[in-house]
Amino acid sequence: MGALDRDWARKDGPPAPPHAPRQSQSREPQWARTMQPPPPRFGGSRPPRPRRPSPKRKLRWGTAVVVAVVAALYLPSLLSENDDFPPTLPFSSSSDAPPPGVGASDTPLGVPPDVGYSDEFVLIEPPDPSQDFIAYDPCRPVHYVVRPEDAPDGTDGLIEAAVAEISEATGLQFVNDGTTSEGPSPDRDSYQPEVYGERWAPVLFAWTNEEETPGLEGSMVALASSEYAEVPGEPAVYVTGQVKLDAEDVTGWLEGPEGRYEVKGLIMHELGHVVGLDHIEDRDQLMHATAPVYEIQDGDRAGLALVGTGPCVPEL
Numbered sequence: 001m002g003a004l005d006r007d008w009a010r011k012d013g014p015p016a017p018p019h020a021p022r023q024s025q026s027r028e029p030q031w032a033r034t035m036q037p038p039p040p041r042f043g044g045s046r047p048p049r050p051r052r053p054s055p056k057r058k059l060r061w062g063t064a065v066v067v068a069v070v071a072a073l074y075l076p077s078l079l080s081e082n083d084d085f086p087p088t089l090p091f092s093s094s095s096d097a098p099p100p101g102v103g104a105s106d107t108p109l110g111v112p113p114d115v116g117y118s119d120e121f122v123l124i125e126p127p128d129p130s131q132d133f134i135a136y137d138p139c140r141p142v143h144y145v146v147r148p149e150d151a152p153d154g155t156d157g158l159i160e161a162a163v164a165e166i167s168e169a170t171g172l173q174f175v176n177d178g179t180t181s182e183g184p185s186p187d188r189d190s191y192q193p194e195v196y197g198e199r200w201a202p203v204l205f206a207w208t209n210e211e212e213t214p215g216l217e218g219s220m221v222a223l224a225s226s227e228y229a230e231v232p233g234e235p236a237v238y239v240t241g242q243v244k245l246d247a248e249d250v251t252g253w254l255e256g257p258e259g260r261y262e263v264k265g266l267i268m269h270e271l272g273h274v275v276g277l278d279h280i281e282d283r284d285q286l287m288h289a290t291a292p293v294y295e296i297q298d299g300d301r302a303g304l305a306l307v308g309t310g311p312c313v314p315e316l
């Protein structure tokens with residue numbers, strides 16, 4: 001699993017402190033609403049690796065989040081004793097992975113739009129540094145479900161609207177599989193055939209709280225992460241993810257005149273993490289950790305278009 005974090009400051013809020021490196025597997029956003037900067041929340045971890053080193057990105061090394069690494073399912077070590085295995089055979093009937101290629105087409109289902117050049121984005125570090133970046137397989141849909149329990153009044157349609165914008169910016173085709181009763185978990189299984197059938201579990205959006213999701217304590221408003229899987233000889237790709245939204249904090253946001261607009265921006269920021277973007281130092285970008293930016297900007301657009309061109313891996 002992997003998680004990212006993000007601090008978002010309200011327009012009337014102070015700048016948030018840099019992120020402390022996160023401990024584990026997912027990325028989360030943190031929106032600072034109070035006058036007190038939130039304390040560092042995470043333990044040690046690897047800093048993200050910029051795709052193209054630049055002074056700005058080097059600054060991010062010390063402040064960023066860690067990418068999640070999960071899915072040890074298909075690590076080469078699993079095959080080291082039998083190199084005759086074809087790449088499609090790491091899966092067995094009893095494995096923790098679905099049959100390969102469920103829902104996969106021969107070509108990408110969509111293409112990202114042409115965008116102008118910008119390097120104002122940061123890619124999540126892939127598990128293998130020789131891989132340019134990590135992303136969802138564009139040859140298959142990105143399914144998602146929503147746990148609607150405790151959704152704040154006034155949030156109808158916001159997840160779908162945010163998904164639509166990220167879909168357009170990446171070319172990734174998202175499919176809404178409806179609602180679920182599954183709750184968020186740092187140990188969420190990427191394959192839950194008893195719940196979702198023999199395919200990778202869909203991306204889970206959940207309205208949650210600080211008790212269920214301790215990472216949302218304080219001013220942290222949302223968390224997001226994706227999990228990857230890989231087969232030997234093929235690039236790692238994301239197969240599922242989670243977006244955890246603090247219902248109480250979002251309820252407070254919605255009291256403002258632009259609450260829905262801002263919450264949609266929050267969800268888009270989270271989705272940016274889900275599809276493979278890390279935080280950027282540029283405060284004009286949606287993917288800045290704390291800046292009050294609620295729409296996709298030029299750097300975000302370039303990054304989203306890039307992660308929409310990931311490899312297709314039908315072996316997964």
Ligand SMILES: [Zn+2]
Pocket residue numbers: 004005006007027028029030269270273279288289
């Ligand atoms: Zn973030």
